[in-house]
Amino acid sequence: MREITLSQAVNEALAEEMRRDETVFIIGEDVAEAGTPFKVLSGLVEEFGTDRVVDTPIAEPGFMGLAVGAAMTGTRPVVDLMFGDFIYLIMDQLCNQAAKTHYMSGGKMSAPLVVRTNLGATRRSAAQHSQSLHALVAHIPGLKVALPSSAYEAKGLLKTAIRDNNPVVIFEDKLMYNDKAPVPEEEYLIPFGEAHIKRAGTDVTLIGTSSMVQVCEKAAGNLAAEGISAEVIDPRTIVPLDEAALLASAKKTSRVIVVDEGHQSFGITGEIASRINEKAFYHLDAPVLRMGAMDVPVPFTPVLEDLTVPTPQSVAENARKLVSGEMIHAA
């Protein structure tokens, strides 16, 4: 199968959906001629024009609000939020308005929009351009949250997101834009709420999200060499969450590590771990182990920044301890 970059995959998903449905439009900063600072959208304005690939002023709350109203009245905006760290600026329009429109109107109105943004540290961009803030929106009923882990997921999930009638937030890993993966030429969609078993295994389950799927896969590779069989699962969407798949794996291996790039405390690892602990408790040999990003603002200097996120080494290390029966604490 041909291989394309995550960036190209996103670009294709948008182009295909915009061709299919003329109510889809992209709105955000520097999305048109510039094609975003990550060059993800290059070429789209040439095909779809400036009414459907809309360069905005630097006004995130404003264009997010505009997207909500546009979505409520018959279009499908794809909001381009340049950095995931700017999600704080759009929280009101996203969480007080978009997320609640359907419910507050008793099902009469809806806000079918997508917020495309990113996450991920180790790009030496410091504390305001390196956050992974998906936990914030996952907490708000009415929002769906997708975390693609490769070009394949990025395309399939984005296409599903655009067709979904609910507001969806999709976080791409900004360090993966140039990573290639096999992506079919033919159209495909990835349904929400279906986890993907990236690698089957029997000794320990590694649940990874976004960039951490790669990290888990590398860890699994290392572990395999030592005779430890790790299963790697990518939930792909955290809202909805494919509990059944996670529980099945947990029951099979009896040992689980949840790896995520958001801050560990009060983040998504606690939720996933809790659901597994609750529903597979008597199958577990040890409590579900969590590995999130350190609970510190992301430091600029590389020597510190690299310490803040889980690595294949640290995941493998924990998996080894877990399998060998050592009691492990998250702290």
Next chain:
Amino acid sequence: MREITLSQAVNEALAEEMRRDETVFIIGEDVAEAGTPFKVLSGLVEEFGTDRVVDTPIAEPGFMGLAVGAAMTGTRPVVDLMFGDFIYLIMDQLCNQAAKTHYMSGGKMSAPLVVRTNLGATRRSAAQHSQSLHALVAHIPGLKVALPSSAYEAKGLLKTAIRDNNPVVIFEDKLMYNDKAPVPEEEYLIPFGEAHIKRAGTDVTLIGTSSMVQVCEKAAGNLAAEGISAEVIDPRTIVPLDEAALLASAKKTSRVIVVDEGHQSFGITGEIASRINEKAFYHLDAPVLRMGAMDVPVPFTPVLEDLTVPTPQSVAENARKLVSGEMIHAA
């Protein structure tokens, strides 16, 4: 001991701290003559004047930002955010600026400010005036988060918050403003990170936050009549979290329920449950049970709204099942 309302307790805390330290000032909407819609601040502007009890335009991001700059330069603002639901509007200034100031400056600057706001449903205020959003800020390193459960805690924690050199968010339960509790005449502070055992017990631990402490206490009362001895613990601050106290209780009773008024999924119950599961796993008879608010926007109509939050009945019911050994799932 004299009894005063939570509202009076907050008022006293502010008055005392403003007398003690002339750099403390209050800023927010309708805080001066009106004393807020909840009348919590009545009388303060008369004593401290309009420079220290500042009525702002309806511009939450703006006055939050102003508070950050004021705090960085030598004052101690207490931001009055009329409803906790408006926290979405101040997230950028709170989380990108205030929370990171100390870290990003390598310890050279700090932002000693307090955001006083509220949480709590069942006031028939619908989806945009009923949210309990403390999980959002608890996730962000650099912020401390306090959840007073009575007039006593409201006063002691607020005074501590004002003296703290870090940004602190304190959520009062808006349905408790008129609830009375014994509050000493003499000055006292409640240190952060010290849980309070509200009621000792041996069969089951009920960890409650904010309004849910009362709910747990009522449940414990009912359970006592049936011969079940429930311990009720109030963490009082969730950042920092008094893990030691929670773990000690969990190890003693072997059964834990965490009760909170925020949405259950991706909220604080997952974090607290995970920490206990991780560190007291082999002491537990059953997985830690979580009870948060339903994962739905808060409905207006009372017949639905009342279903969305844990009640003494539902907590007692779950405690009974837990103690009797029935397997219970959070879902």
Next chain:
Amino acid sequence: MSSAKTSSNAEDYLRMYRQMVRIRTFEDNANQLYLSAKMPGLTHMYSGEEAVAVGICEALRVTDKITSTHRGHGHCVAKGAEFKEMFCELLGKEEGYCRGKGGSMHIADQSNGNLGANAIVGGSMGIATGSAYTARLLGRDDVTVCFFGDGATAQGLMYEVMNMAALWKLPVIYACENNGYSEYTRTDEIAAGSIIARAEAFGIEAHQVDGQDVLAVNELAQKLVARARKGEGPFFIELMTYRYHGHHVGDINREYYRSKEEEREWKQNRDPIIKFRGWLVAQGVVSEGEIDAMNAEIERDAAAAVEYALNASYPDVSEVDMHVFTDVEHALSQPTA
């Protein structure tokens, strides 16, 4: 009152009058429901501001859109809503416009293009602008009116979306209902400079109009709506008006921020309904008797709707986790929570 038109407009005039009285009557009944503890929560009365909503909405088509505020009953009625579904909503009943899930602060009436009240001050400014964006993108010719209060002009969102509306010539009209107060504070104490000038600074044509004069409001609205429809928008209107009640129904003792004299002055000398009624009679459009009959009929309608709503049923408890997502019947019975 603006210059009289010929009585060939009689029908329009009477409909406007009727709509103003319907709003006042709705509010009186809502207030009564609150005072008699039959309504859950609080609500914000539109009484006194009727000429604003009616003058503007009478210039709109059903397909045109509006966004509304926490003080939203007037906009809802003016855009064509029915008493029955409105009272049901205020009482949290299943037959309410939002099945009781929204209540007063989120009442919406999609069938008539009312995209909803909003409990976030300024919260609907983006929505209105986006609605206008849809019209332009899909080549529809509808116009959107964004209602908001003087206090809401403090929200930065307004400047962000005005900038975009101006850049892209969107068919949106920002209608600032300047009733002088933001909750319990005089807005002039918390607003610097000039509201009109703030819109003009973005290159938006802005007008100020007497919001108690329904004909003046309507005349201006007709013109601007027609021009917005042709792509000459956006526009900004500041409507000088007054709310008769407190900020909400529970705001009874308000002399610390607003004098009784001031309230009396507006009610007695600037009431939009009294003024318009006098003018209609003076112009011979209608007789006092016909007006009294109309008023009485509206009162009967309202009473019947209240009665109906009081007896209507609440939504079934199973609805609590419905409508969280469009594609999931019950959000909490899904394994995906």
Next chain:
Amino acid sequence: MSSAKTSSNAEDYLRMYRQMVRIRTFEDNANQLYLSAKMPGLTHMYSGEEAVAVGICEALRVTDKITSTHRGHGHCVAKGAEFKEMFCELLGKEEGYCRGKGGSMHIADQSNGNLGANAIVGGSMGIATGSAYTARLLGRDDVTVCFFGDGATAQGLMYEVMNMAALWKLPVIYACENNGYSEYTRTDEIAAGSIIARAEAFGIEAHQVDGQDVLAVNELAQKLVARARKGEGPFFIELMTYRYHGHHVGDINREYYRSKEEEREWKQNRDPIIKFRGWLVAQGVVSEGEIDAMNAEIERDAAAAVEYALNASYPDVSEVDMHVFTDVEHALSQPTA
């Protein structure tokens, strides 16, 4: 160039010239560090805009405050910072102003009243206004200058805080560095109306000035700072300027949004350093030789600072969880995490 002053101001002039050259030299070195892959991440060059930062900061005292932007090296130098700590910060070294934790986008220098660069466009507008609030509340007479770009005028926050600054007469000066671009987009394509008028609409006195003329900038700044100190603020200044490099150091191929001719025109005919140098020599304030010597000295300083920074040590890994909270030495070794 504004009207000449007597050579009694020679010292001031030379300091201004020197500071402009220091900024340009700092940036050239930073760019070199990037190009030679010695600097982690990206950075935004201030080259071309030197007269803005210097003209304004030379009107300030050490106790006065500034807030800065993502394009913040110029403000930092102009407010008094040292090369050594600055380069150390850019390279993530322990001796950097922020111990390497902030980097280019968060460089701050509290000792000289620089409250910090900011990676959120418009993010420091509230901070500057709050700094001015502190001054007023505590009876200090310092003034705060808020630097931001033309693109940042799209952020609603600006209007929210200008409203408050105007209402409370805060000693803050909003300094809009209008370099014509917001990243890769001409700002006039995304900004409606007039920037100056937007400030004026809030009752704020606003001025436009040639940002390439350091004396014009300084003269205006002197006046406004003095008036702000007396409580006559706030003020707004729009400074017309230009950035020579791309949006950031990696923005090399930029002809799709900005022509080479335009860049050449500004660099050749409107360069603030060349212009000021010519004027200084023409006025007899300084000789060409003295200027060359000064420039050479600055270059040596910079080279030495770069060398120092390259060899300086990184913070110890144990610092990773320090400074999360003021009162907790290591946030993660606490049981309270």
